[in-house]
Amino acid sequence: METLKELFTFWQAQASKLGQQTLEHIGLTAASLLLAVLVGVPLGLLLTRRPRWAPAVLGFTGVLQTIPSIALLGFLIPVLGIGPGPAIFALFLYSLLPIIRNTLAGVQGVSPAVVEAARGLGLTDGQVLRRVELPLALPVLFAGVRTATVINVGVATLAAYIAAGGLGEFIFGGIALNNPAMILAGAIPAAGLALAFDAALAGLQRLSARKLVRVGGALLVLLPLLSGLYLLPRATGKLLAGFSPEFVGRADGLPGVRSTYHLEVPNVVIAPALVYEAAHHKDVDVIDGYSTDGRIKAYNLRVLRDDRRAFPPYFAAPVVRQRVLAEHPELQPVLEKLAGQINDSVMTELNYRVDYLHEAPRAVALEFLRKRGLWRAPQPVRGATIVLGSKIFSEQYILAEMYAALIRGYTSLDVATKTGLGGTSICFEALRNGAIDLYPEYTGTGLLVLLQPSPATLDSLHGDPKAVYQYVQQDFRRRYGLEWLAPIGFNNTYALLMRQQQAAQLGIASVSDLSRYLRK
Amino acid sequence: MPKLADSTYPAYLTNLYCSAFLSVSSPHSPVPTIRVRNLSKRYGDLAVVQDISLELAQGETLVLLGPSGCGKTTLLKMLNRLIEPSSGSVEVNGQDVRTQRPEQLRRGMGYVIQQVGLLPHYTVADNIGIVPRLLGHAPAAIAQRTEALLTRLHLPAERFAHQYPQQLSGGQQQRVGLARALAADPPIILLDEPFGALDPITRASIRREFRELDELRRKTVVLVTHDVVEAFELADRIALLDGGRIQQLGTPRELLFQPANDFVRRFFAAERLGLQLRTLRLLDILPFLPEAQTQRNAANTVETLLASATVQEALESLTNGAPATAGSSALTAASKPTNNAQEQVLSISTDALDTASYQLDLPQLMTAFGKALQQEETAWKR
Numbered sequence: 001m002e003t004l005k006e007l008f009t010f011w012q013a014q015a016s017k018l019g020q021q022t023l024e025h026i027g028l029t030a031a032s033l034l035l036a037v038l039v040g041v042p043l044g045l046l047l048t049r050r051p052r053w054a055p056a057v058l059g060f061t062g063v064l065q066t067i068p069s070i071a072l073l074g075f076l077i078p079v080l081g082i083g084p085g086p087a088i089f090a091l092f093l094y095s096l097l098p099i100i101r102n103t104l105a106g107v108q109g110v111s112p113a114v115v116e117a118a119r120g121l122g123l124t125d126g127q128v129l130r131r132v133e134l135p136l137a138l139p140v141l142f143a144g145v146r147t148a149t150v151i152n153v154g155v156a157t158l159a160a161y162i163a164a165g166g167l168g169e170f171i172f173g174g175i176a177l178n179n180p181a182m183i184l185a186g187a188i189p190a191a192g193l194a195l196a197f198d199a200a201l202a203g204l205q206r207l208s209a210r211k212l213v214r215v216g217g218a219l220l221v222l223l224p225l226l227s228g229l230y231l232l233p234r235a236t237g238k239l240l241a242g243f244s245p246e247f248v249g250r251a252d253g254l255p256g257v258r259s260t261y262h263l264e265v266p267n268v269v270i271a272p273a274l275v276y277e278a279a280h281h282k283d284v285d286v287i288d289g290y291s292t293d294g295r296i297k298a299y300n301l302r303v304l305r306d307d308r309r310a311f312p313p314y315f316a317a318p319v320v321r322q323r324v325l326a327e328h329p330e331l332q333p334v335l336e337k338l339a340g341q342i343n344d345s346v347m348t349e350l351n352y353r354v355d356y357l358h359e360a361p362r363a364v365a366l367e368f369l370r371k372r373g374l375w376r377a378p379q380p381v382r383g384a385t386i387v388l389g390s391k392i393f394s395e396q397y398i399l400a401e402m403y404a405a406l407i408r409g410y411t412s413l414d415v416a417t418k419t420g421l422g423g424t425s426i427c428f429e430a431l432r433n434g435a436i437d438l439y440p441e442y443t444g445t446g447l448l449v450l451l452q453p454s455p456a457t458l459d460s461l462h463g464d465p466k467a468v469y470q471y472v473q474q475d476f477r478r479r480y481g482l483e484w485l486a487p488i489g490f491n492n493t494y495a496l497l498m499r500q501q502q503a504a505q506l507g508i509a510s511v512s513d514l515s516r517y518l519r520k
Numbered sequence: 521m522p523k524l525a526d527s528t529y530p531a532y533l534t535n536l537y538c539s540a541f542l543s544v545s546s547p548h549s550p551v552p553t554i555r556v557r558n559l560s561k562r563y564g565d566l567a568v569v570q571d572i573s574l575e576l577a578q579g580e581t582l583v584l585l586g587p588s589g590c591g592k593t594t595l596l597k598m599l600n601r602l603i604e605p606s607s608g609s610v611e612v613n614g615q616d617v618r619t620q621r622p623e624q625l626r627r628g629m630g631y632v633i634q635q636v637g638l639l640p641h642y643t644v645a646d647n648i649g650i651v652p653r654l655l656g657h658a659p660a661a662i663a664q665r666t667e668a669l670l671t672r673l674h675l676p677a678e679r680f681a682h683q684y685p686q687q688l689s690g691g692q693q694q695r696v697g698l699a700r701a702l703a704a705d706p707p708i709i710l711l712d713e714p715f716g717a718l719d720p721i722t723r724a725s726i727r728r729e730f731r732e733l734d735e736l737r738r739k740t741v742v743l744v745t746h747d748v749v750e751a752f753e754l755a756d757r758i759a760l761l762d763g764g765r766i767q768q769l770g771t772p773r774e775l776l777f778q779p780a781n782d783f784v785r786r787f788f789a790a791e792r793l794g795l796q797l798r799t800l801r802l803l804d805i806l807p808f809l810p811e812a813q814t815q816r817n818a819a820n821t822v823e824t825l826l827a828s829a830t831v832q833e834a835l836e837s838l839t840n841g842a843p844a845t846a847g848s849s850a851l852t853a854a855s856k857p858t859n860n861a862q863e864q865v866l867s868i869s870t871d872a873l874d875t876a877s878y879q880l881d882l883p884q885l886m887t888a889f890g891k892a893l894q895q896e897e898t899a900w901k902r
Binding site for chain 2: 132
């Protein structure tokens with residue numbers, strides 16, 4: 001009930017967006033269907049004349065069909081990039097099998113006696129095809145188009161992952177934010193579209209062969225028009241932004257930036273894994289990202305300074321169980337050797353080496369410690385074992401390796417690591433129930449995800465890094481018996497990124513600059 | 521008793537003379553409408569048709585008869601190039617069919633198949649109009665022709681023209697198939713087991729309509745069947761095939777009384793009596809009748825038949841067999857069913873004016889038939 005109310009509120013608030021996405025969705029489906037019909041029907045007809053090729057062609061399109069849609073999009077990105085092109089192409093590939101197969105089956109299903117009689121009367125091969133085989137195959141052919149349409153409406157939701165729009169934008173935003181109402185806001189219209197198309201085509205299928213010929217012709221005119229719907233809502237502007245679904249939906253993401261900077265930038269939604277690629281390939285100009293991501297260096301991107309602090313601070317610091325600190329007083333000074341040692345660009349560099357140069361996190365961590373003169377040979381082990389945790393991304397692996405090396409070098413404690421613990425809540429619970437003794441956490445995450453204070457409290461913090469750090473430190477100590485040690489130095493928060501070259505050319509260094517440029 | 525010319529000479533001979541008379545290019549050696557020379561068809565090692573040669577005169581009806589797999593359908597389809605021969609040639613009106621576009625060739629040859637093959641998405645009228653439309657005939661002319669054909673085939677146009685094939689019975693569909701083949705008035709008609717899929721009663725009635733269709737009399741017809749009775753009823757000449765070869769080519773009478781080999785003899789053995797009844801005509805048995813009785817129009821006369829009627833028809837008439845199937849253009853009086861069969865008498869008129877006539881009852885008919893049969897058999901054996 002609650003969800004339902006949220007759903008209607010959401011639709012009401014996002015009515016124009018919903019309309020735009022629906023039109024885009026219809027456009028994607030229609031464009032891909034048109035292509036599939038234009039290619040699939042002649043190919044199917046060719047196969048009726050060359051039946052020996054049929055198993056190979058049907059086999060190949062069948063294999064295409066079995067490729068998971070998300071994987072198919074993935075394969076296409078290196079070739080076609082992102083945007084409507086690869087989305088329509090992928091949908092086209094999915095439609096091919098039902099259309100080719102049904103064209104072939106439809107023509108083969110025409111009674112051989114009818115074809116023989118027609119040929120015997122003196123119809124040419126072309127006339128037999130146009131006047132006899134094709135009209136009689138149409139009901140089966142239409143069934144194929146119908147199957148393809150329903151598949152396409154479903155798969156087209158994935159187009160949102162590669163910046164092609166459609167109702168998937170809501171769905172993926174909803175999944176990223178764990179917001180059922182938002183998922184339904186996209187899923188219900190998508191299902192409705194599929195049902196509507198299916199019913200419409202089912203109605204057509206029941207028409208007589210002769211009427212179907214006319215309807216088929218009308219569809220060939222209608223499909224390009226429907227495809228044109230896709231182009232209508234495309235906003236154009238000086239710059240195009242591509243944002244991950246979570247960023248678009250989160251209060252401290254795009255909505256926050258909008259209200260803080262009065263930033264109005266036309267944007268598309270892209271899968272989180274693809275936003276950097278999109279910027280790199282100039283598909284989009286502005287993206288969201290994390291300020292220490294290795295790809296910033298790999299793709300030569302510029303982090304726009306968040307001069308009005310729209311994004312909450314996410315300073316990393318080790319979070320340790322108080323009891324462990326009490327039992328091993330030598331531990332805290334060792335862990336704080338890293339405090340203030342790593343700034344944003346250093347962390348970016350380290351991430352880059354692991355993510356893009358594929359160096360081992362351990363090697364990268366040890367080399368960093370050596371360079372800073374922090375490395376010491378491991379001491380013989382005497383005593384207890386400290387269990388280190390980390391979340392499942394490179395930065396956390398690197399930090400865990402650094403802490404492990406420091407503990408081994410400076411104390412006689414043993415170290416075990418439990419890296420790759422899924423998400424924030426898994427790490428946090430592991431720490432609370434003693435499965436691990438410490439892990440690196442970010443102040444913003446501690447504040448917004450774990451403590452979840454009232455909006456009034458949040459406002460009072462003003463996104464001030466020091467205030468936030470003090471707040472989480474005090475509350476964690478009081479509520480959970482966990483201790484935040486001194487921050488490591490870098491702030492891994494949301495950031496708006498642009499290609500270095502373009503940013504320099506346009507003189508954009510901060511988000512305020514960007515907002516000013518767009519309003520010019 | 522002199523025999524009547526039109527029944528002793530097969531139709532093809534008479535027609536031969538006609539075409540010779542009309543032919544401009546070679547008045548003394550008429551060009552056959554269809555000439556097949558050394559025609560063979562092989563699929564790999566399998567020879568389906570082997571070295572067949574035959575000629576058809578204009579207006580002649582040739583029946584290709586034989587058991588399943590004898591190559592008769594393959595032979596037929598090589599005439600309109602639905603199947604291309606492995607060797608040999610087919611000429612239509614003196615022109616090799618390979619020099620013509622197959623579609624052009626086929627538009628000049630009506631084609632009827634067992635499964636009919638009406639286009640299910642076309643109405644009856646549209647189906648019939650296919651070939652005339654391909655030939656670019658005027659719509660009004662097509663409509664008129666369609667209506668005329670439907671009427672002639674006992675399918676009133678106002679009721680049937682706008683129906684779809686699936687709304688028709690099997691017999692009605694085959695009539696439409698026939699009308700479709702005739703629509704553009706082609707000089708040649710090819711029929712592949714046209715009545716094969718019909719029940720016996722429908723088959724008999726359509727066959728009769730077919731036989732009586734004026735349209736067809738003028739046309740050169742090639743008909744494929746495995747039904748010997750059908751072959752004897754419709755053929756001017758029969759080509760009996762087996763194993764891809766012609767076993768015998770001749771008139772029904774020749775095949776029946778002068779079989780070329782054991783296969784031919786055995787092929788007709790089961791139906792022999794029926795075929796003899798259908799082959800011998802009343803004028804064949806006249807010499808064996810007792811003294812002519814000139815009394816005319818006695819009260820117990822059931823019917824008056826022309827001398828060209830078959831013994832079978834006379835028999836059916838006398839035994840009051842099946843009025844529906846016995847009807848023919850030779851029937852001149854309505855049969856009156858009576859309970860006393862012995863007293864029924866049949867009149868035979870030997871000319872159109874009905875001046876001289878014979879009267880005979882059933883025992884007389886059968887006796888004369890027996891004698892005529894004996895003479896035929898012994899005549900051929902000598």
